[in-house]
Amino acid sequence: MTEMKTLTIPKPDDWHLHIRDEAMMRAVLPFTARHFARAVIMPNLKPPVVTAADAAAYRDRVRAAIPEGVNFTPLMTAYLTDTTDPDDLECGFEEGILFGAKLYPAGATTNSENGVTDIQNISVVLDRLQRIGMPLLLHGEVTDPDVDFFDREAVFVDRVLTRLRHNFPELKIVLEHVSTHHAVQYVVSEAHSGKLAASITPHHLLYNRNRLFDGGLCPHNFCLPVLKRETDRLAVVEAATSGAPMFFAGTDSAPHPRAAKEKDNAAGGIFSAPTALSIYAEIFDRADALDRLAEFLSLNGSSFYGLNVNEATLTLEKADAPLELPSPIVTEEGDEVVAFPSGMPLSWRVADR
Ligand code: NCD
Ligand code: ZN
Numbered sequence: 001m002t003e004m005k006t007l008t009i010p011k012p013d014d015w016h017l018h019i020r021d022e023a024m025m026r027a028v029l030p031f032t033a034r035h036f037a038r039a040v041i042m043p044n045l046k047p048p049v050v051t052a053a054d055a056a057a058y059r060d061r062v063r064a065a066i067p068e069g070v071n072f073t074p075l076m077t078a079y080l081t082d083t084t085d086p087d088d089l090e091c092g093f094e095e096g097i098l099f100g101a102k103l104y105p106a107g108a109t110t111n112s113e114n115g116v117t118d119i120q121n122i123s124v125v126l127d128r129l130q131r132i133g134m135p136l137l138l139h140g141e142v143t144d145p146d147v148d149f150f151d152r153e154a155v156f157v158d159r160v161l162t163r164l165r166h167n168f169p170e171l172k173i174v175l176e177h178v179s180t181h182h183a184v185q186y187v188v189s190e191a192h193s194g195k196l197a198a199s200i201t202p203h204h205l206l207y208n209r210n211r212l213f214d215g216g217l218c219p220h221n222f223c224l225p226v227l228k229r230e231t232d233r234l235a236v237v238e239a240a241t242s243g244a245p246m247f248f249a250g251t252d253s254a255p256h257p258r259a260a261k262e263k264d265n266a267a268g269g270i271f272s273a274p275t276a277l278s279i280y281a282e283i284f285d286r287a288d289a290l291d292r293l294a295e296f297l298s299l300n301g302s303s304f305y306g307l308n309v310n311e312a313t314l315t316l317e318k319a320d321a322p323l324e325l326p327s328p329i330v331t332e333e334g335d336e337v338v339a340f341p342s343g344m345p346l347s348w349r350v351a352d353r
Contacts, residue, residue: 005318006351007290010279011310012297014039016137016176016199016250018269021061027331028067029256031273035350037064037310040075040137040250043102044111048079052092059097071312075099077137081114082121086128093134099305100135100174101125105160107143108152109224110254110267115139118167119160123269126164130171135305140175140183141225150209153225154182155181165190172195174304177252179204179225181235188239188286191246194308197304199250200240200296202279203270208233219261223252224268240280240296241289248301251276255334258328273342276321281348315351323349 004105011256014032017039019025024346032039034052041062043049049058055076079088092098103117116122129136142159161175163353178184190196193314201223209227239247253276254269261267272279277297284293293316302309314323322345328336 007281007293007304007317008313008315009294010298010314011037013037013301013310014251014253015108015174015248015301016040016042016201017273018042018044018252019062020255020256021058023331024255024257024335024337025062025328026065027337028253028271028273029062030067030070032253033066033070035277035314036275036305037071037312038073038075040077040099042078043077044104044109047350048081048111048114049077050079050081050084050114052077052088052095052097053076054078055092056097059296065162077102078117079104079114080122080125082117084122084124084125088123090128090132091136093122093132098134100137101129102137102139104139105141105143105156108139108141110256110269113140115260119164125285126168126171130168133172135172136176137174137176140178140323141258149226150228153178157183157186159186161186161255165193165196169193170195174199176250177204177225178236178239179200179228180232184235188244191244195244197248197300198239199252199301200236200247201250201252201270202272202283203252204233204277205240205283206279206341206344219266219341220340221270222261222266222268223254223270226268232258237283237287239301241284241287241292243289243292243295245295245300245303247296248304249276249297255337256337257331261329261338270340271337274327274329274339275323275325275341275346277314277350278346278348281318282346285318285348316348317351318348320347322347
């Protein structure tokens with residue numbers, strides 16, 4: 001007899017997700033919609049989702065891709081540019097179309113070439129966000145070519161985030177996909193404000209940067225922010241499993257066709273939607289913190305964002321046999337997408353019920 005350990009929690013939310021559009025979206029969205037009640041949908045399409053009207057149109061396309069009978073709410077974001085119109089953001093937010101505004105420093109990551117070139121250029125927008133209580137979601141990395149690639153996040157915290165917090169103390173900010181001890185420490189040090197939170201991905205919990213060079217260069221472990229040292233990974237695990245209310249799940253599941261990952265200038269982005277909950281459970285299990293998994297997956301984010309906790313529940317179960325990974329998945333156009341992590345047995349899975 002296999003011994004089965006189970007855990008039932010309010011249905012989780014994914015506070016940071018890329019689903020792209022069209023055929024790719026139709027292929028990947030069902031994996032998220034099955035496991036998560038809501039997800040914050042990133043706007044870095046090509047061209048990006050910059051206005052409230054763009055977001056409304058994108059939301060319609062997302063809704064059309066949700067499988068029949070599945071209850072899933074997409075929370076839409078607008079991509080900030082040097083010329084974002086604060087009135088448009090405010091209208092979108094008041095009308096319930098926009099959930100937050102996403103700041104990509106220009107050139108920091110996939111499809112960020114239209115991002116903000118200098119944060120000073122958008123101070124009027126930031127002031128408006130602060131006034132209306134609309135959250136700012138940060139890709140927290142500098143792009144200065146003189147900064148070591150692995151230091152991009154830490155330098156962002158020191159050069160940009162501290163000033164942002166100082167100039168806009170009431171602005172609600174989420175530092176997305178934290179990957180360093182330095183960033184975790186800063187978020188903890190600002191906890192008293194109640195205005196700064198951080199999302200955490202499965203891959204930054206599971207792997208350190210050695211996995212980029214595991215028997216050769218591994219593009220399927222390449223994401224932005226890039227994986228860091230083991231000491232950083234441990235700090236991120238400690239933050240997630242501590243139960244502290246300002247840390248919550250955001251998978252940053254970011255699918256790319258295999259051909260875009262296995263090439264020169266391979267795209268950053270890890271597709272973790274099918275396995276994200278298994279990985280989170282595994283990490284919490286290893287840290288002996290399963291009793292805090294619901295906080296991280298289902299409670300902290302909604303509380304920070306001022307939303308209700310989901311009424312539906314989800315059960316995770318730990319079986320002796322490792323989970324079968326659904327990889328690769330294939331889009332209608334024949335593109336393959338490799339699911340993360342390859343070759344790592346996971347024993348937690350979402351129960352069919
Ligand atoms: C994301 C993508 O592919 O859109 N890539 C990534 O490595 N995380 C963009 C992002 O969130 O940085
Ligand atoms: Zn992302």
